[in-house]
Amino acid sequence: MATFQTLPGFREFYPEDLARRNHVFRLWRRTAGAFGFAEYDAPVLEPLELYKAKSGDEIENQLFNFTDKGGREVALRPEMTPTVCRLVGARASALKRPIKWFSIAEFYRYERMQKGRGRCFSQFNADIFGEAGPEAEIELIALLVQCLCGFGLTEQDFYVRLSDRNLWFYYLETLGLDEPRIRAVLGAVDRYEKHGDDAFKGYSEQFGPLASDLKGKILAFLQIKSLDALEQVLAASGGEKLAARLTDWRRLLDGLAAMGLASFIQVDLGVVRGLAYYTGFVFEAFDRKGELRALAGGGRYDDLVEKLGGPALPATGFAIGDMTFALLLEQRGLVPNLVQAADIYCVIGGAAERKAAFADIQALRAAGYRVDYPLKEVAFGKQFKAAAESGARIALIYGTDELAKGVVKLRDLTERSERDVPRDQVLAMVRDSISGQTG
RNA sequence: GCGGUCAUAGCUCAGUUGGUUAGAGCACAAGAUUGUGAAUCUUGGGGUCGCGGGUUCGAGUCCCGUUGGCCGCCCCA
Numbered sequence: 001m002a003t004f005q006t007l008p009g010f011r012e013f014y015p016e017d018l019a020r021r022n023h024v025f026r027l028w029r030r031t032a033g034a035f036g037f038a039e040y041d042a043p044v045l046e047p048l049e050l051y052k053a054k055s056g057d058e059i060e061n062q063l064f065n066f067t068d069k070g071g072r073e074v075a076l077r078p079e080m081t082p083t084v085c086r087l088v089g090a091r092a093s094a095l096k097r098p099i100k101w102f103s104i105a106e107f108y109r110y111e112r113m114q115k116g117r118g119r120c121f122s123q124f125n126a127d128i129f130g131e132a133g134p135e136a137e138i139e140l141i142a143l144l145v146q147c148l149c150g151f152g153l154t155e156q157d158f159y160v161r162l163s164d165r166n167l168w169f170y171y172l173e174t175l176g177l178d179e180p181r182i183r184a185v186l187g188a189v190d191r192y193e194k195h196g197d198d199a200f201k202g203y204s205e206q207f208g209p210l211a212s213d214l215k216g217k218i219l220a221f222l223q224i225k226s227l228d229a230l231e232q233v234l235a236a237s238g239g240e241k242l243a244a245r246l247t248d249w250r251r252l253l254d255g256l257a258a259m260g261l262a263s264f265i266q267v268d269l270g271v272v273r274g275l276a277y278y279t280g281f282v283f284e285a286f287d288r289k290g291e292l293r294a295l296a297g298g299g300r301y302d303d304l305v306e307k308l309g310g311p312a313l314p315a316t317g318f319a320i321g322d323m324t325f326a327l328l329l330e331q332r333g334l335v336p337n338l339v340q341a342a343d344i345y346c347v348i349g350g351a352a353e354r355k356a357a358f359a360d361i362q363a364l365r366a367a368g369y370r371v372d373y374p375l376k377e378v379a380f381g382k383q384f385k386a387a388a389e390s391g392a393r394i395a396l397i398y399g400t401d402e403l404a405k406g407v408v409k410l411r412d413l414t415e416r417s418e419r420d421v422p423r424d425q426v427l428a429m430v431r432d433s434i435s436g437q438t439g
Numbered sequence: 440g441c442g443g444u445c446a447u448a449g450c451u452c453a454g455u456u457g458g459u460u461a462g463a464g465c466a467c468a469a470g471a472u473u474g475u476g477a478a479u480c481u482u483g484g485g486g487u488c489g490c491g492g493g494u495u496c497g498a499g500u501c502c503c504g505u506u507g508g509c510c511g512c513c514c515c516a
Contacts, residue, residue: 005489005506005507008506008507008508015440023494051516054516055516059516061512061514062515062516070514078516081515081516082516109516111514111515112440112441112512112513112514113509113510114509114515115509115510115511116513117515129445253489273516274514275516277516281508284467293515294515297515297516314440319516347474347475349474350473350474355461356469377473379470379472379473379474380474380475381472381473381474381475381476382472383474383475384474385475385476385477386474387475387476388475388476388477389476389477395462395475395476397475399472399473399474400473400474410490411475416475417476417477
């Protein structure tokens, strides 16, 4: 039968699946609205250059890219950041500050399938442009936390690891490293959690072995898990830049604490996040059990808007992926049962009764009620069964006896009670009946 | 790109050392049932056993290849 199959790594959403996805999107959207973020959208297909400019040529391996009929090199978007930088950059001078934007969109990466990772996935993206201080991070991390808590997740379920690429950069500078060496060390720090000492192989191959006292300091630094410990280590190093960073750290952590979010936050300098365009605070959300890949990630990228052709504009943002998030909700039993229940189910006697019912069905639907009825003539018994299974709160019964009396029988499917309703009062009585139940 | 593992109905799975026409439960549909609730009973539709080749008198079963799923590695914006 299945002559054609779905392309590898792609997903199909049958109604139950889409209901779940919509539920997630709806809550994310509402949460972003509560935080004062405005929604935008943009093309799925972009010039390949947009991604090369940001991440370098090697990124092409992981893109869905091709040449279009006009000879243009194009790619399905693998992420939203370059796109939103273009949008904001193009109108930066006309946009009210701070610029707080979000989107919910589908992305494509040409990669191997893995748990929590496919070739197409959706992300919630939120970004703030035009705010250089940690106030932007407070706002974004608070939004991130609420986007997860809105589903019933708590600090028992997930946490946000918080780090700082600038701090790392300045600290490594004070240790006497130049920029190429600093980048190599940050790469090693990024991998250290997973690969241990092997993480420094790349550095050794490029620059020779790392002096052991230097390596000791780096390993100690990446294991820092609190602001106090960080202040102690840096007290010895001094330096204006580092002191300024510490001030920002205090403002950020104080702000988050004041919002009551301290229990979600873990200072963790072991996080530096892969690619090099992050310029300040970076953060990643993980499940507490450590069983899943990152739930969300983000950070500051103050140079990117300018790099992509816009004005210099500070920016910071994050994204939540839908796949790992769905896995976590399932694990915690937080996926609600989303049945699309009818409001009203019509039980119809025969052909003549059907015509009478159609007039009412049309009026009820125009009034906004979800009304179902059997498309073909079906025995009464079956219709009542169908009415019950539809989840409808009331059934309207169009039988010969009722219509002869000029009434319709209104059956309350919850209370199992019935009464006759004059034909011309059906809409009003339905309204009473349903509002009475919900009220 | 690499490695492991799996593939039988819409779903979950049986299917003997290779042996007739490949089964069950659930789901779906029809009837019992022209007037009242998720029940019951009966019946039905639905399969190129992922695909292709090979071994064999004979392959869902054994061998090779291939495609796809899952898990991991590389990578992860």
